[in-house]
Amino acid sequence: MSKLEQLKIELNKLIDPSLNKTFEEVGSILSIKVDEEDVIDLEVQLKNRRKDETNIKLEIARLAKIKFDYPGIRIIFTDSNYKLDDEKSITYLGIISGKGGVGKSSVTANLAVALKRLGYKVGVIDTDVYGSSIPSIFNLPIEPLDTSEDDELIPARTLDDIQVISPEFFMPLDQPLMWRGPMLGKLITHFFNNVLWDEDTQIVLIDLPPGTGDIQLDVQTFVPDAKMLLVTTPHPNASHVALKAGLGAYEIGHKIIGVVENMSYYYNEANQKNEYLFGQGGGEITASKLQSELLIQIPINQPVDTSSYIYSLNDMNGKLYFALAKKVLEKL
Missing domain, CATH: 3.30.300.130 (Fe-S cluster assembly (FSCA))
Incomplete structure (x- = not known):
């Protein structure tokens, strides 16, 4: 020998x-x-x-x-990807869009709350580094995160007990993040390899930047089995770009579990009719071209509690997000 x-x-x-x-x-x-x-x-x-x-x-x-x-x-x-017999694994779901401003982060936050209401232990990774808004939506203080004895990041925690990791916690308040790709890659690496999630965490939602780019590719490297939920508005221009984001996700190996059409309409209480301010049909067209499913249409609406960006179950949109969460669980 x-x-x-x-x-x-x-x-x-x-x-x-x-x-x-x-x-x-x-x-x-x-x-x-x-x-x-x-x-x-x-x-x-x-x-x-x-x-x-x-x-x-x-x-x-x-x-x-x-x-x-x-x-x-x-x-x-x-x-190593080796898993012990009793090891619990986290399910990752990416929330993507083609354009900014379609409400992707709002969908991410409200879906996280809906999953929590269904009894799931939920985390959110905010990878939308240039347009980070998850902490603001959850009304979290912008302050440095604590670390464990092993130097792992301890996520911030919302009042609904949702764990949150975001670039906002690494920058002074209102300071823009002006980093090139390699620096962003290091930050995203920390988000996926250096976070101390609660041991019973079941689902982590990833709020991705709009479009296709370095971070989408980085996320594919860290969680190649993650599925994607695509957010668009009904406007043809938004759905056209959303389609590209969906096709990009397909190209790098992710499955699209469905499409959310956000800001679909405004319910006019005066005439009790839906007013389609941004047009109609964008979500359905996008879902059809991706051979996926339009899971839900979310109208333009304010929470009853106007101090919050999270819908309660007393809000119509809160009930819609609750229904969306059930559909998402069926697809994961």
Whole structure:
């Protein structure tokens, strides 16, 4: 048996601390080889790379350099998708739109509240970095987030016990975020890899920026199985661009579970008729072209409590969001 094979056997006895299982049990070693200078190239996957990488690197180096007398070792760490039998997984749902101003963030927030009313533990990740509004909709104070002992971000919490992560918490109040792509990528990485969600969190909604771009691609990398809910208004111009966003989501591997037509009409109490201020049919056309379903039409309406942007179940829109939440759960 070669020295490299003996080293691999010893490496397979190491424990992934976050799984409490050996490397061999969970297939942690993805590749191992030695170059012409007798330096080891090793690729290892860990369940909690950010937390365990430093200690595991030291253990590997001790084995390779001290016990087996290799002059050097290069290690690449990746994230393990191994799941324990009793491990609870979070379901991610992205909320997307083609254009800004169609009410995507309002839909995200009110859908989160509706899911909470149905008994689900819900979180929201606000990735709309240049137009972040989720904290404002929930009336959350703009202040730095606390961190855990392991330097994980502790989400802000709404009065409805919804957990929220947003770029707003990383910037001074009313200060614009003017970052280029690489910086945004680092921020989004923290949002998906460095957040201490409650252990019983079941659903996390992702409020994505309008259109297609870097963040959509980043989100696909972190949660490739996430499904998408598309928001548009009935206006032809909005639905035309929404279609592009939906097709873009399809192209990178996401499933569209349905379309929400927001600001569909205004109910005129004077004549008891619906007034279609932004036209008609945009949601239906978009859903049809995407071979999806128009899940609901949300009218223009103010909450009964005018100090809030969240509809109660006493509001017509609150009842509609409650119905939307039930349909969404059927699709997830």
